[in-house]
Structures are given as structure tokens and as C-alpha cells.
Amino acid sequence: MNYASKAPTPALVWPADVGDVPAEVFVRPDIFEAELETIFYGPYWHTVGHEAEIPNPGDFKTFDLGRVPLLIARGDDGQVRVFINACSHRQNQVETATCGHSKGFVCPYHRWTFKNDGSLLGCPGSEDFSPKFKKSEYGLKQVNMEIVAGLILVCLDDNPPDIDAYLDVGRENIEKTLGHEGGLKLLGYQKVRYACNWKVVMDNDGYHAPLLHTGFRLLGWQAGKGKQFYTPFTAGVASELSPGQASGGTLKDPSLIEFKDSAWDSYVTGIFPATIMVKHLDVFSVRFCVARSVDCTEIHYAYFAKNTDSEELEKHRVRQASNLLGPCGMISMEDAAIFARIQIASNARGTAIMQKGLKDLKTIPTEFYQNDETPNIPRWHDYRQIMGFPIEGEAQ
Template identity: 55%
Template sequence: MSKYQAGTYTGEAPKVWPAKVNQIPKEIFGDAALFEEELKKIFYGDTWHVVGHTAEVPNIGDFKTFDLGRVPLLIARGKDNQVRVFFNSCTHRGNQLETSVSGNRKEFECPYHRWLFSLDGALAACPGSKEFAPDFKQENFGLVELKTDQYLGLILVTMGKNTPPLKEWLGDIVPLTLSALLGGDGRLKLLGYQKVRYVSNWKGYNDNDGYHGGLLHTAFRMLNFQGGSGSQPMSVNGHWVIEAELKPAQNSGFLNDPSLIDFKVADPKRGSLVVQLYPMTVMVKHMDVINLRFAIARSHDVTEVHYAYFAHEDDSEELVQHRIRQSSNLLGPCGMVSMEDAAVFQRIHIGNHTPGVAEFQKGVVSLSELSLDMKQSDETGNLPRWEHYRKVMGFKREGEQ
């Protein structure tokens, strides 16, 4: 037992972090003022953010709305088949343009003064424009488009001025796993969503590790799920990758319907793929489930996650049906395996409103340097992300100049 030192807990994020690389100050999870800084430096800063996949808007005129921090976005497929990301705001007085979560439109109309925008964002009509200000030019008032790039259909945006090109930001390691996760070519077909809000800081939602798998998840033990070999290859910019073998489970009568854990097309050798793109996008391919988790940091203690599930365009009907059955019940906020993760996101948020540091132990070989050699079941894989976060936010370590 260790004793609390009276007066040391303030609830505010400390400016200086512990010297040990495996310790994270718990106050950074519950500090509302820090969240405002994170919005500026991370969410509106020089970082790419995943906001969707083109398979969510497969037809011309399809759109979805999403948020980056508090900034409303409108993602639409134009007549030229290009998917663009706009601020969801009329260029006149700033009125929210599209109110639906998703749908199909011929154009977007702001009801306030009936300004009309075509699918590519151009301002097509604005009543009464003869009496507009002398410098008004219709071609200057198209919807404002964010800097956007795509990777195998994954749509990323950035609001920063000095964001590196997407290819450089992803690095060499991430695409090796991410391409496989996205079905090799990104030609996906949307199966549906599970959407949920967690009472958890976005960083806590993001901090799941390779160590907990066989311990938190009782189903793995009951099914005698033997994790095979795996790796956590080191990647750049705070991204995180796990590849693991999943040996086919031995049901031993626990499940009445063992089809839940069947492999139909996935190669058990790469049975579990996880890519986490900094700051908060988790994507997994587990067995035959393809799951992209589009997340929104709503506040310092609310994180919203849209679990989107996909099939591949070339799948047979039978395979699509298998993916629907496996995806619905295995992962997500009510999944056999992952409901427990969701519980931890909320419990860790409550527990982190206490003094001291969150400790990382499994796989740590040095207290002063990050480990480069991480096993699949280590929690050291999280530490490069924390180091990236610390640097972006400008926190110094004890003893650092």
C-alpha cells in the first residue's frame, strides 16, 4: 500500500510529466481546459483525421455528416464521382446546411435565404444577388472544402497548415496492415452501424493494449482461444499496429451456435489486424469482421464512436451473410468479445480522476527509452503514441530542458 501525499492532487494536467517513459499522469484524462488545448493542437492542428470511408456514400448525391471536434462536416459524392469534405455551413451567414446524418440529394439548400449549392460545393443560386455587396462574386461563395486525401477509400481531412502529406504521415509500416484490413483494395460495401457514446476521455477510449486480451475477455478463455504468434511493428506519428494469428477456437460446447467464430475467408495467420491511426481512429479486422470505428471527441469526458462494418464488393451472398452475423454479435458496444472493452473505457475514466500516474508494465525494458521490440501481448505498444501526444501538446518530462 502506498500513501497519498496530502495536497498533491489538483485535477489539472501537470505541465511536467514523470521522467519514466512508462508513466502517464492521470490528470490529463479529466481536465476540461486541456481538452480545449487538444482541440487546437490536435483536432484542428497538423494531423490527419479519419472521417469516413467512400463506401458509406457509394452513389452520386450520397452524403453523410460528421464532426471533427466541434466542427460540423458534410461529406458528399459529386456528379464527377469525387467524394469531397466541406464544412457543413452555408457560406452566407454560417447556418448549418445539412441536418441529416446521411441521405441522397440533388443539391444542398440552405433554408434561411435559399442559397443553393451543387454536389461539388459550387454556389448555384442565391436569391436577390443583384442587391448584394459590391464585391460579391457568386463563384467565390462555394462551400468551403477541407484539405482531404484518401487511402483505399478511407477519407482523411486536416485543418492544419503544416500537415505532412498523407503518405508521409502514415509512414511505411501502417499501409502493410491497413491495406489488408481494408480488403486489399478498399472496395468495401457498407453493412451498417452501431453508434454509441462513452463517458470516457478520447485518450482513454484509445488506450486499449495488447496485454489485456486474454485477461479481460472471458470469452477467449471459455473458447480456449489460443493466440498464436503476432507482432506490434513500430510505426511513426503515434500510429499503432498489431498483427496476430488466431488459431481456430475450440468451442467445446460453450457456444450453441459456433458459426459466430467461424473463419470463412480470413487467413487465421493474420486473423487479427488492428490499426490505430493517431489520434483516435481504431480499425480492426478480426476473423471475417471488417470494422472501422469513426470516433468524435465530444468533450473531455464524452467520446462518440460510430462502429461501421463492411463486406467486400466481391463477396458472395453467403459470405456477406456470414459477415453480418459475425459483425453484429462479436465486436462493438454489445459484442461478445468487446462489450468488456467498452466497460473499461468508462471505468478507466472514473478511476483516472485520482492522484498519480497510469502505469504501463508489460514489455517495458527501459524506463528512459521507448521499446522498439514489442510483442503482441505487450502494452509497450501504447507508449510511442503517448510520446507523440506529449510532444505535440508540449509537455516536458522531468529533467528535460
């Protein structure tokens, strides 16, 4: 499917300095609508699930890409497919459960029934249909899909980009985070709605981590040497944590922060526009993003364990995930407060200015260190080009 781009009105003019971002991109409803058409429904790959969420034939989950409902199912043949969650008859939403197991799907409106491979199984009264009606032509609409290290990615555009070129060197970080021999199993979810624009969530940086998150001091962590990377559609940081001298207190139960399975390394990888995956301590997680509105973003935190884990190690991963890195964890909870405050203040339509790691106001940086905010700059540059916003002072 192809969606026509909607140009925002009035047009937004982008500041000339490379580290400047106009805050109105977070609050203008017309810009949000244009993003849905241009980015979310355009020629870009979006992460909508992981194979471990639907491990068995007949398993399914639903997910919204912007406002487009999707049905992700593993057929009886073991194959994963992604469909538009709409009946091929009258476009009624077929499945409303968030996840489940089924041999097929029944549209309640006229009882059209589909197999879990998307093909149409039956429809009442078909003897009265047009003579040219063929069941084989009325299956659920399948969308473009790729699987990388278990991640299920979709593109709604009729001409999806090559997935290997799209991910580029980011694929290595994805595989280090999620590509474990023997595979992963789903532990569970935490789902949260942030009172902010989706780009506020994705604009988080390495600069804030040791400053905002007081939990780092409580836990006695120090940031080790690490570098961030950026490509047009992926970004991330690979680093090594170093245990340090705690200065903000101690935990009554230090086993919460033990490394029972992994080395002291960390990987955070983002896929444009709105996916984040994390390997931190003994936690493997993917944060799936649903852009609900201009000022509401839903994040589904999905947590995983290795299929080879003992029961004790699984429990340890659950405990770390929910208490440290989940939406209400010691570390991540402060992010939610900052997101809401940025959204509120952005209504003044000022300018967000990035400085940490910036060498030149007119040159987009290409080298980034762990606690820089400059990796956000090329991402904003690419976003501006995709959306077609002109730069201040340039011919329009």
C-alpha cells in the same frame, strides 16, 4: 485554416519514467480544449469516412471532427469532397442529416443553394448584393483530403503533412485490412457513446485481451504469434489466431465463429490520434471517433463486406460483427465497462503505469510483441511532445 494552440493552465509536468502517464490528462477540461486546437484542428490527418459509405454520385454523410461539422459528399462528377458544414453566407449549418442522397444542399436560413460539388448555385435577392459579389467565390469551404484504401482522411490545417510519410509502414496494414480487389460495400453502423475521454479508448492495449475478454476462453481461441508495430502516427498488430481447446464453455451455434472467407489472421491498425480499423475473423470494420467532451467519446462502428460477397456471406459478416466485435458484442462489451472505470478513477489524478514488455524505465521501447502494452509508450511520448508538456526534472 489555422487554430491557435491553447496551453493548459496550470501546466502539466510529465513523469520521468517512460511508462508513466499522469491520469489528469483524462479529466482536465482545459487539456481537452487544448487538444482540440492543437491536435484535432492542427496539422494531423483524421479519418472521417470511407468511400463505400457514399458509393454513388449524390451520396453524402456528415461527421464532426471535434466540434467542427463536416459534410462529406460525392458530386455528380463522381469525385469525393469534404467541406466545412457551414453556409458561406452566415455560417449556418447547412446539412443536419447523418447521411443521404441529394443533388445539392440548401441552407434554410436564407435559401442559399449549393451543388453537391460545393459550388454556389443560387441565392435569393442577389441583385441587391454588393457589385463585387461573385457566386464563384462563395462555395462551401473545402478542406484538405486524401483517400487511402478507401479511407477518407482530412486535415484542417492549411499546411497538411505528406500522407505517405504520415502513414509510413502503417499503410501496409491499412491496405491488408481494407484494400480488397473489387472494393467494399457498407453493411451498416453501430454507434455508441463511452463515458470516458477519447484517449482512454485509444490507450487500449494487447496485454488485456486474453485477461479481460472471457469470450476468448469461451470461444476456445489462443493468441498466435504476432508483433505490434509503431510509427509516430500509426500503430497496430498483425497476428495469427490459433484454434485451441475451449475451457470456458461452448456455443450453441458454433457457426457464429466460423471463418467463411479469411485465413486465421488478424490486423488491427490505429491512425493518430483516434481511428481504429479491424480485420478480425470475417469482420472488416472502421471505428470513427468523435471526441465530444473531456468525459464523453462517441465511436461509430462501420462494418463492410466485399463487393464480391454472396448474400449468405454478407449475413455472416453482419452476425459476427454485431455479436462479437460491436460495442455490445461478447468481446468488446467489457471494454466499455473498463473505459468508464478508468475515467472515474482518473479523477484521483494518480499515475497510470505501463509494465508489460518494458525493459528499461528510461528508454522508450522499439520492439513489441502481441500481448505487450509497451506500444502505448511511444504514442504517449509523441502526444506529450505535441502538447508541449515538460518532463519532470528537466529544464522548463
